[in-house]
Structure formats: structure tokens, C-alpha cells
Amino acid sequence: MSGHPSYRIATIEGDGIGPEVTRSAMAVLAEACGAGRLDFVMVPGGAGHYQASGEVLPEETLKACRELDATLHGAAGLPGATYPDGTEVGNELHLQLRFKLDLYANVRPIKLLKGVRSPLRDFDAGNAGRGIDYVIVRENTEGLYASRGAGVLLRGEVASDSLVVTRKGTSRVARFAFDLASKRGGALSDGKQRMTVCDKANILRSYAFFRSVCEEVHAEFPGVEIDYAYADAITVHLLKRPDFYDVIVAENMFGDIISDLGAATVGGMGISPSGEIGDGHGLFQGAHGSAPDIAGRDLASPVAAILSGVMMLRWLADRHGDPALGKDADRVERAVESVLEAGDFVPTDLGGKTRCSEMTQAILGALA
Template identity: 55%
Template structure:
């Protein structure tokens, strides 16, 4: 257990500064007088690139590398791109993944009270699974290193290695052991999502998944092709507990999953390595609503709770673990009892009001901490 945890906050672009500010306020309230988090802001993103030509300064990377955890708002602005057409705002997130080897992208998909799923008849408790996305290999690892010939031919390689696959699959099975199982039957289950019937790289993913699964007889292992998975997540989401998959497939199906629980504003994420952790909501920078006070802060607040849980487990710090649980309870109560819904999930409440309600829910517990 540490006396003080240093948190590097990178607000980013668009609504990023608004939602990161909300999360910092809630985190501070949850820990109350203990004051164990020390926040410091650092610049990165598309807006910075427009002003300076540098989207990810070396000083920001060094601060993130040495911090106990990294909290991010959002990145990217339309039209702010490099000469090759790729988004400058993504340099920060993609750069951190590769430089800090953040190989496990953890994306919980959970239906909260008060939020209406577009899936007919789905209620709270029906949708509660986690997508574990391999974050360091796959198709996205080719960014900046593919082939582009005279504006006529472009190629991006899809690379998967035994080491990369084995560690992400093991991560998924270990995660399943900490959960209560799938909502439909309570069984701990890890689903391998791939395209093994077409591509050798995914056939290797499935082969190594099977090898690792044999070491976890207490967790059920199963397989689904990614095209079928998009159907299953709509028709039978309650069947799933933990899903593990390649980088690009994980990106796609996690957005689909988020749509079933209220959208990207309700979707936190963690990107974890053996030594560093990076936390943010899954949504983009939404520049069309920036500065209007209507951004949904729940995804970033819940990402902050994931950060506390990760830090608390790493350092054996009960203060952080308790605060993480209180934040989740505060979110539950805000949605269930106070109808604190932002516009994207069917309400009219602004981000400041939602943040205030969350802090009010936390205040009694924080004062007693």
C-alpha cells in the first residue's frame, strides 16, 4: 500500500476535459479525507497537434510512464490528420499501448438501472459481460508500418504471436475466475471470438486458446466466429461472461455491445499491462456537443472506478477497493433512484448535475472513511 498514488490526467479533445473533470471530482469525493490520489494534467491530442504540430509530447509520455495510473478524457477531432490520412488524435492512445505494452483492453458491457436497452425485454442483470481485447497485436499493430504504393495499393499486415495470444487468453480466464458467471446460467465462461475458418492467424488464436483453456477446468470454454458473434450479442447477450478476441474484432464488437446498454457514454474501459494501467470511456471526443454541458460523464466515472479497483488490487489497498465499490453504488443509485439520465440515454440532465448527484451519493460514505 502506498501513501500517495500519482494519477496522470490527460483531458484530450472535445468533451474530454469535461468528462475527465467530472471523474476527478467523483474520485476525490469517494476517497474523502484520505486524499490518497494526486492528480496532474498533461497535454496530448488533436487540438494540441493543431497548435504545435506535436500530438503526444515526450514529457507527457514520461509522466504517464512513471504515474501509478493514467486517466484520459477523449481524443481526436474531425479533419485533424497526418499526411497519410490517419487521425493525429489517436497518437496518444495508440502510442501508449505500444510503448507501455498495454496488451489487455478490458471493456465491461453492463446494463444499468434506469437505462433502456434497445433490445426488447432486456432488464437490469440481463446484460453483464466483459470483452477482453488483445491490444498490442492484430491488425491495428500495423498502423504506420503497412505498405502504400503510389496511391494505388495499400496493405496492412495482421500479426498474431504465440506469446501475445497466450497472455491475453490467460488474462481472460483469470478474469472469469473473479466474476459471478453469465447472467443466463451463472456459469463462468470464456468465449473465443475469431475467424478461424478463414484465416491462419485466427486459427492460431483458437489453437492457443484451446491449449490455455485446458488449464482452467473450472471455467467453461467455447468458440464463436466473429460474424456469428454480432448476432449472438443481440439475440442472447445473457449467455456471455467473458469474451476474448483479436484487436480489431474487439474494437468492433465492444461498440456493438455498448449500443445494447445505452451507448458509448455508458462504456468504460481499461488498458492494462504488467506495469501500467490506462483508463477512459470508450466514446470519442464528440466535438459537436463540446462546451454545452451535456456530455455523459458515466463512462469516464466508471473508468475511474476501474482504475481504483486495479490500483487497489495491485497494492493491496482496501481504501481504493472500497472507494471503487462506492462509486459503482453511487452510479447505480443515481440512475435507479434519481433518474439522473443524460440526453444520450433518454434524459435531460447535464453533466454537472449528474456529477453533483454522484458526489452527493458518495458524501456520507466519504465522510466516514
């Protein structure tokens, strides 16, 4: 692959199944891109590192994530690894990275792959051309979660947290979502490029403001249709007519909730990728947790980590004007889908018995 640029990836294996799925992703991505294209720079972080050193995100790791081309992360969190106030250490790793790198768009593709049975059987592949393929863009730095660590607890009787919505935060995530919709093929049901705003504008001023800012940004994207759905109603729509959706944007907490619902409709968290993206940095990891109960037993599905790697390659390709890297990403996605469709290798989280190492080898074989 001489003549193509190379990329340095800050790689945090993390805790639980994190090391297993990260190594699978590294093997598949390296095979797809060819020798010398990707340099995985291993850096420490997570709950286990906190227990050993008192640091969940060492300065060297933050520096690598800031200076290298992208970040690949396995998973973080261990039972009993908590701060003195009882909150979990594991979440802190990517939360700190999220804020310190300003990763304001949490991108969760919801796509039903061939060979995977959806709980929504009407939308399985081959059913009158229907399917599930949309993206949830969750605002990642404010909303209700802006109160994290800053809420008020009065005398064990009253607790309050503040919902924070800013013009800057909303406009940039709306612009990200509209831009994404403008580059996709449109919703499966009608082919229209559509951006849906998920909110509770009928009840709370903060969400009405969120909606109004999204409407302002829409003027920049006349080719993309704007649509609205209340957070409670969209949970019904994502089950009844998922093929209507193309790109959905939501405040932090609502986005957190509906993206897990969407993942369940396409096979679960074990095959669902995610990316946390800002103007200058991108962090990619499977949507699942660290699953310490199966750690080290070769039982985890590497699919989410591998597909998160696909997202990383596409982000790098777009950012650096490297179409060859985009083609490598397409090859990996096709390899994953061909293995799942053939049905000989089924990960444990999809009801099969295929081990992490076996799934990895099958995908490598499909790539070759």
C-alpha cells in the same frame, strides 16, 4: 483516510468534451476516496496540443504515464487535426501510449445498469432475473492493426495490410481473460465461469492459431469453461442471448467491432467505460470519442469517464493489495447506478436533459 496509501494519477484531459468529463471523474473519485488519497497530476496531450506544439504525446506526459500509478484520459481528437498523410491526430495519443506502455489488454465491461433501458428490452433489469453483464477483452497490440502505418499501397491500384498473431501476444491476453473469468461470478444465464474465444478459425490460419493458443492456456484454468464463437455469429448471439457470456477474448479488430456493439446494447458509448491494461501500466478512459460538436456546452455525459475511474480504482486496489480502494470503487458504481435508477437525472445521450455538471452533482450527492 490517514493510514491508507496514496496514488498519483497521470491525467490527460485531451480534446473536445475530454476536459469536462475528466474533471467530473476527478471530483467523484476524490470524494469517494477521501482527502489525500488520489493526486491527479495534469499533463498535456492530444490533437489540440499537437496543433499548438507539433507534439501529440510530449515526452513529459509519456514519462508521467510510465512512472505514476495509473493514467486517466478524457478523449482526444479534433476536426481538421490531421497529419500530412490525412490520418487523424487524435487516435495517435492513446495508440502511442498503448504501444510504448505495452497495454496489451483492452478491457470493455458490457453491463446494463439499473435505470437504463436496453434496446434489448427482454434483458432489462427485473425481467425474470435476466440482464447483461459480461466483459470483452480485446488484444490491443497486434492482429490486423499491427499493420497501422505499414500497409502497402501499390500505384493506387492494390492495397494490403498484414494480420499478425503471435504466440506471446495471444497467450498473454488469453491468460488475462481466463484470470478475469476466474474472479467473476460467472455468466448470468447459468452462473458458469466461461471464457469465449471470438475468431474466424474456420477460414483463416491466423485465427485458427489464435484459438489453438487460447486452448493451450485453458489448461492453466480448469475451473473456467472455454467456449468458441465465430466473429460473425457472435454479433447475433450478443443480441439474442447476451446473458450467456461472461468474458470474451478477441483479436484486435474483431474486439474493436464487438465491443461497440455490446456498448450499444447497454445504453451506448456515453456510459461505457474502458481500460487498457498491461503487466505494469493501466490507462482508463470512456469508450466514447471527443464529441467536439458539444464540447464546452455542459452537455456531455460524465458517466463513462466516472465508470472508467471505477475500473482504475479496482485495478489499483488489486495491484497494490488495497481493499479499501476497491470498496471506494463499489461506492462510486452504486452511486452512479442509484442516480440512473431514480430517473430524476438522465444524461443527454440517454434521451434526457441533464447537463454534465448536474449529473456530476447528483452522483456526488448519492455518494454523500
